[in-house]
Amino acid sequence: SEIGRMTSLVSVQLQDNAELGGSLPSELGRLSHLSYLRLSNTNISGALPTELGAMESLQTLYLDNCSLNEPLPSTLFNANLSIRTLHLEENRINGLLPSTIANASNLWYLYLQYNELSGVLPLAFNDQLRFIYAYGNRFSGKLGVSDGATSLLTCQLKHISDLSCF
Numbered sequence: 413s414e415i416g417r418m419t420s421l422v423s424v425q426l427q428d429n430a431e432l433g434g435s436l437p438s439e440l441g442r443l444s445h446l447s448y449l450r451l452s453n454t455n456i457s458g459a460l461p462t463e464l465g466a467m468e469s470l471q472t473l474y475l476d477n478c479s480l481n482e483p484l485p486s487t488l489f490n491a492n493l494s495i496r497t498l499h500l501e502e503n504r505i506n507g508l509l510p511s512t513i514a515n516a517s518n519l520w521y522l523y524l525q526y527n528e529l530s531g532v533l534p535l536a537f538n539d540q541l542r543f544i545y546a547y548g549n550r551f552s553g554k555l556g557v558s559d560g561a562t563s564l565l566t567c568q569l570k571h572i573s574d575l576s577c578f
Contacts, residue, residue: 416442427452427474435459441466450474452499458482465490474499476523483507491515501525501545509533509551524549 415421416439424446426432433455440446441463447470457479464470465487471494480503488498489512496518506528513519520540526548533551 415439419444421446423448425450426454429454431455433457433479436461436464438463440464443467445469447471447494451478453477455479460485460488462487464488465493468492468494470495471518472497475503476500477502479503480505484510486510486512489513489516489519491517494518497521499523500527503527505529507531522546 415437419442421443422445425448427450430453432451435458436451436456438461440449440461444467446467449470449472452474453476455478456475459482460475460480462485464473465485473495474497476499480500483506484500489510493516495516497520499521501523502525504527505524508531509524509529513522518540520542522541522544524544524546528550529546530550531552533546
């Protein structure tokens with residue numbers, strides 16, 4: 413795709429565009445300078461490309477209110493990523509939350525509400541995470557906060573069935 417050739421891009425904002433649809437191209441991973449990607453309220457569907465894990469400059473990713481309907485790739489939470497804000501709410505993302513989320517050492521804000529994520533919510537987070545919104549999913553099991561989540565200010569997990577703490 414042509415977007416992979418635009419390697420100097422720093423910001424892409426195409427939100428609120430119903431005409432924008434289909435899968436995200438894997439060539440996004442070539443945009444080594446991209447720090448801000450906002451595709452909220454579009455018809456982007458399918459899975460997130462694993463190549464997003466190669467975008468070391470990406471700090472903010474908005475893919476909320478789209479039609480994503482596959483599990484999250486574990487590469488999205490590589491330790492070498494700069495991502496601080498991740499908006500994936502109001503999609504149909506399913507499966508388990510990758511355990512590699514503990515590697516996302518720069519992540520401050522995580523928005524996962526109203527998806528179809530399931531299993532145990534792994535709260536082995538980094539010491540930078542400030543906010544996590546994960547309600548409206550299918551998480552269950554025992555919830556335990558690791559020593560790494562000492563800076564967590566807001567954790568909204570309402571409407572989670574069969575959840576016990578610690």
